[in-house]
Amino acid sequence: MYSSTILSYRRTDVLMVTPWFAPIVWDGTYNIDILNAQFHQRNVRVGLTVFAIKKYTVFLQRFIETAEKFFMVGHKVNYYVFTDRPNDIGNISLPEGRKVVILEVPSYKRWQEVSMRRMEMIRDYSQQRFIHEVDFLVCVDVDMRFSDEVGVEILGDVFGTLHPGFYAASRDRFTYERRKQSTAYIPPDEGDFYYAGGYFGGTVPEVYKLTNYCHNEMLTDKRNGIEAIWHDESYLNKYFLYHKPTKILSPEYLWDNGYAVPQFLKRRRFVAVPKNHNEIRNK
Ligand code: 2GW
Ligand code: MN
Secondary structure: OOOOOOOOOOOOOOOOOOOOEEEEOOOOOOOOHHHHHHHHHOOOEEEEEEEHHHHHHHHHHHHHHHHHHOOOOOEEEEEEEEHHHHHHOOOHHHHHHHEEEEEEOOOOOOOHHHHHHHHHHHHHHHHHHHHHOOOOHHHHHHHEEOOEEEEHOOOOEEEEEEOOOOOOOHHOOOOOOOOOOOOOOOOOOOOOOOOOOEEEEEEEHHHHHHHHHHHHHHHHHHHHHOOOOHHHHHHHHHHHHEEEEEEEEHHHHHHHOOOOOOOOOOOOOEEEEOOHHHHOOOO
């Protein structure tokens, strides 16, 4: 229940705001009714980008079904599904205000490239299309399911998500790119958080800047015969080091049940679907 005392909506067990005054979104720190009213007033439109290349089309059905239950319920949503197999994707009919848009794209042979090229494709479509259709983009992995509410509390100019494997780790344990030859290099005494590659977003112009940067750094590395250790995730971490996110999502928003659930994690909103790596990846 909402009350305006300044002692409510406080969490003392987790960091609620970064040193550059960006909120970190945890359960119990916001009032969704107030936020929904604000975003309805602006008639906000949200694009959810997801890639289903090659065998990863198998994840799509569950992804969209669970999103219909939990993602931005009551708001306008376009699902932008990038795929090389448009015929594998059946007709998905959704209620008024929500739709699936299939975008046919090439597939790359190496899986690292499949993952990294998402940056280029999101960039290109941001400029050509998304800018005319939505206000915010949310860019996520497809091997996931929604299991609790994800609403407008996540939206902001540019946001990243704390990786569920590193929220408690010290900086020296972050798996940033450590080779100086790579454009994704981060010096040992720098870095705020370890952000997950599978969940970022913001306004369309901000996502354009982010994806353009990551793609260009990747191309520079490619010309120099190097590829960052965790691919797009490494370039994303480099981007966020020098272009700080204006909002950060807690691991509630990107969880993997392979990890023990800590006390302070009150909700698991978007959870990795276990996959047989050999079966799904070799083809
Ligand atoms: C990926 C790895 C190995 C073989 C295939 C693929 C693959 C990925 C694919 O065949 N088709 C495809 O559509 N993808 C897309 O790339 C899909 O959207 C998937 O969710 C995304 C990232 O691949 P994924 O989910 O298998 O990798 P994770 O869960 O280990 O992802 C983390 O690390 C990646 C970089 O190595 C990315 O940064 C990703 O965002 C992270 O979550
Ligand atoms: Mn994934």
